[in-house]
Amino acid sequence: MSAEHSVENTLKKAVMQLQESGSDSPSLDAAVLLCHALNKPRSFLLTWPEKELDSEQLASFEQILNRRLTGEPIAYIIGEREFWSLPLAVSPSTLIPRPDTERLVEIALDKALETSGDILDLGTGTGAIALALASELPQRKVWGVDVKTEAKELAEKNAERLGFTNTEFRSGSWFEPIETGTQFALIVSNPPYIEKTDPHLTQGDVRFEPLSALVADDNGLADIRYISQAAPNYLLEGGWLMFEHGYDQGVAVREILSNLGYDQVNTYKDYGDNDRVTIGRWCSTK
Structure with missing residues (x-):
């Protein structure tokens, strides 16, 4: 797989797409979604920018990125939102x-x-x-x-x-x-x-x-x-x-x-x- 699918390049591409879609926080959105797809903390993105995504990771990320590009809230996509420093599960019913x-x-x-x-x-x-x-x-x-x-x-x-x-x-x-x-x-x-x-x-x-x-x-x-x-x-x-x-x-x-x-x-x-x-x-x- 080419370097095109490194963490760094995947993030850059996603940020551009999110900017074009009208997101008011494209960099944050891209980082949160990629961390969710990789099941990694934010520090991973900074420590391993050259790390290649495998085909399964890439497909998972593209799937949730496309949901965000249509405007779906991040909280519904990842199923969680922090409130009062408490991590809360969320769903479209709430x-x-x-x-x-x-x-x-x-x-x-x-x-x-x-x-x-x-x-x-x-x-x-x-x-x-x-x-x-x-x-x-x-x-x-x-x-x-x-x-x-x-x-x-x-x-x-x-x-x-x-x-x-x-x-x-x-x-x-x-x-x-x-x-x-x-x-x-x-x-x-x-x-x-x-x-x-x-x-x-x-x-x-x-x-x-x-x-x-x-x-x-x-x-x-x-x-x-x-x-x-x-x-x-x-x-x-x-x-x-x-x-x-x-x-x-x-x-x-x-x-x-x-x-x-x-x-x-x-x-x-x-x-x-x-x-x-x-x-x-x-x-x-x-």
């Missing part, structure tokens, strides 16, 4: 965990330290939020609920891989699988919040993600409104409800919570200085 969601985890941890009691993550998907909280709060039980059985099973798989024993995942719509009378110190959620006509749904990785986890009626607020109305039945006195939401939904979510009687309602910015997380505290006696 959203890909994003860095901005770590902001919700930070705020949840801050409020968890003020309370005692279990924590509930609604719409858990890969289990990213629940598992991040479970990793930081090993003495607390963290529940996760998702309407998709495949997502619930994936979250359980991630918990098992990470060795967490303080989590419980259930399948059902929002509070449906939670027994009446069960109460939580904290309820967190990254629910569907995109309006169905939003042009972002036809761009980038979002094109490949499940619409049911992205889109909500009522200008993207339907699920946030429903959860907010039902949550007092499942919150301990003084418990917190918090949402991740769209960059332009801070005012609307604050109004929903305030109108329902939550207090200490506040919106926090994400790392890009956009409104991203809104919280409210439930007290039955004001």
Whole structure:
């Protein structure tokens, strides 16, 4: 096999193809995909640039590269995404965990330290939020609920891989699988919040993600409104409800919570200085 198929030349060719396809991180994409095809760490690419790929390795790499050239997210191709420094298995049945969601985890941890009691993550998907909280709060039980059985099973798989024993995942719509009378110190959620006509749904990785986890009626607020109305039945006195939401939904979510009687309602910015997380505290006696 010619030097054309060395690690270095294979990478160069892939980077050019990815640039032409519109990738905003062609060098990183090429490196991650080649490491996956070779089952090697990133250091291998730097240490052995002249190493020749055999026909099987080359075919494997070209197959996954072609998937990326059509725009398929890297996380779905390699089946994994890091979140809160945790390696999480992902699948097309769930959203890909994003860095901005770590902001919700930070705020949840801050409020968890003020309370005692279990924590509930609604719409858990890969289990990213629940598992991040479970990793930081090993003495607390963290529940996760998702309407998709495949997502619930994936979250359980991630918990098992990470060795967490303080989590419980259930399948059902929002509070449906939670027994009446069960109460939580904290309820967190990254629910569907995109309006169905939003042009972002036809761009980038979002094109490949499940619409049911992205889109909500009522200008993207339907699920946030429903959860907010039902949550007092499942919150301990003084418990917190918090949402991740769209960059332009801070005012609307604050109004929903305030109108329902939550207090200490506040919106926090994400790392890009956009409104991203809104919280409210439930007290039955004001």
